[in-house]
Amino acid sequence: MNEQFLQYIWKFRLLNPDLQAEGGEKLAVLHPGIQNTDGGPDFFNARIRINQTVWAGNVELHTRSSDWIRHRHQSDPAYENVILHVVYENDQVIRQKHKDMMTTLVVKNNFPASIEEQYKEIMQNHLWIPCYNLLNGAAPRVMRLWAPALATERLNAKSGFILRLLDEYADWDEVLYILLASGFGFRINALPFELLARSIPLRIVRKNADCLFKLEALFYGQSGLLGRHPRDKYRCSLQAEYNHQQAKYGLKPLKPGLWKRLRLHPQNFPDIRISQFVQCLFSCKAEPGFLLNTSDTAIMLEFFQLSASDYWNTHYRFGKTVGKKEKKIGPASARLLLINILAPFLFAYGSAWDVSPLRMKAVELLESLEGEANHETRMWGSLGVKAGNALESQALIQLKRKYCDQKRCLECRIGLKLLDRKSTQ
Numbered sequence: 001m002n003e004q005f006l007q008y009i010w011k012f013r014l015l016n017p018d019l020q021a022e023g024g025e026k027l028a029v030l031h032p033g034i035q036n037t038d039g040g041p042d043f044f045n046a047r048i049r050i051n052q053t054v055w056a057g058n059v060e061l062h063t064r065s066s067d068w069i070r071h072r073h074q075s076d077p078a079y080e081n082v083i084l085h086v087v088y089e090n091d092q093v094i095r096q097k098h099k100d101m102m103t104t105l106v107v108k109n110n111f112p113a114s115i116e117e118q119y120k121e122i123m124q125n126h127l128w129i130p131c132y133n134l135l136n137g138a139a140p141r142v143m144r145l146w147a148p149a150l151a152t153e154r155l156n157a158k159s160g161f162i163l164r165l166l167d168e169y170a171d172w173d174e175v176l177y178i179l180l181a182s183g184f185g186f187r188i189n190a191l192p193f194e195l196l197a198r199s200i201p202l203r204i205v206r207k208n209a210d211c212l213f214k215l216e217a218l219f220y221g222q223s224g225l226l227g228r229h230p231r232d233k234y235r236c237s238l239q240a241e242y243n244h245q246q247a248k249y250g251l252k253p254l255k256p257g258l259w260k261r262l263r264l265h266p267q268n269f270p271d272i273r274i275s276q277f278v279q280c281l282f283s284c285k286a287e288p289g290f291l292l293n294t295s296d297t298a299i300m301l302e303f304f305q306l307s308a309s310d311y312w313n314t315h316y317r318f319g320k321t322v323g324k325k326e327k328k329i330g331p332a333s334a335r336l337l338l339i340n341i342l343a344p345f346l347f348a349y350g351s352a353w354d355v356s357p358l359r360m361k362a363v364e365l366l367e368s369l370e371g372e373a374n375h376e377t378r379m380w381g382s383l384g385v386k387a388g389n390a391l392e393s394q395a396l397i398q399l400k401r402k403y404c405d406q407k408r409c410l411e412c413r414i415g416l417k418l419l420d421r422k423s424t425q
């Protein structure tokens with residue numbers, strides 16, 4: 001038994017109808033009150049009939065009545081208006097300041113045992129998600145209604161990071177540039193890409209934006225991937241150009257060991273992704289904000305299907321020649337850039353300026369895109385919960401990472417449905 005479960009029982013009025021306080025008073029819960037997640041009592045403005053009198057005030061819940069003392073509520077004025085102490089076990093008589101014994105309701109044995117059994121079964125589960133064995137046909141219906149709110153929660157959380165970047169740089173273009181860079185790292189190399197962009201201020205990128213070769217020299221040189229002893233012609237010329245830029249701008253390159261290739265398909269090696277990112281900057285003349293001028297998802301998707309430069313048609317790494325193949329970003333990866341970078345950026349921009357249509361545009365962008373096909377969405381699919389678009393796939397990712405993995409089943413609409421079904425059996 002924990003306090004969250006107690007709050008769930010109280011909030012959803014799952015107690016038996018004939019209740020009696022520890023002092024023998026007859027109790028009827030007319031309204032459980034409004035749940036308070038900040039400091040102070042757990043529920044405000046409850047209405048309880050105690051014998052013949054209706055009382056309005058606050059309710060505090062504890063696993064044991066002695067928690068009242070342990071939490072020092074007896075000397076806290078915020079708890080003076082508590083009209084009922086709801087506990088699972090009454091292990092200590094509690095008196096309020098200058099008053100008689102606190103009216104105490106013990107809920108143990110006062111609600112259907114089956115709900116607690118179901119809750120324990122979920123909590124003790126170590127499967128992919130705690131309710132893995134219990135999910136039924138209701139989950140897709142719940143998710144259809146809950147997905148927009150869950151996806152918005154995820155956008156909000158990503159906005160937090162974006163707004164912190166804005167605090168640091170005070171420039172939306174610079175923020176979008178760094179975000180785009182991390183997007184080209186596609187999770188595994190997101191951090192080295194972010195560091196790479198941070199190491200080359202956008203003003204320097206803009207000064208070189210009219211020449212693809214100069215941009216490549218700048219980014220490969222800063223990435224540390226050119227190596228100490230370049231042998232092939234292309235790498236030598238990049239190194240020569242970079243030496244010049246490094247001296248001119250006082251640049252300090254990253255350590256090459258930051259980049260990861262393990263378990264990556266060679267097509268996704270950072271060496272290739274850097275060239276595609278440079279193509280992105282070259283194509284938009286280092287003005288990443290231009291991407292936000294269109295609402296046409298097809299145009300945005302097409303923009304991101306960028307090819308690495310010719311050298312990479314025959315290389316996956318510097319100096320190692322392979323068979324010819326164009327290294328172009330595919331539609332699925334282009335989609336990820338819209339889902340993970342552009343939509344959160346639009347949402348954060350809309351939040352910072354309090355412009356609802358921009359936040360809405362972010363949501364609509366997600367709705368217009370096919371959902372991601374990753375391990376999480378496939379697992380949900382195998383449980384019958386399928387994502388029809390990126391808004392729904394983002395919702396499923398949020399649900400797994402922020403609810404299931406943290407066992408927040410009592411805050412989850414699917415969890416509430418599962419327990420509710422049990423309580424009505």
Ligand code: SF4
Binds near residue numbers: 403405409
């Ligand atoms: S959070 Fe919801 S979906 Fe996840 S395991 Fe708990 S009840 Fe199931």
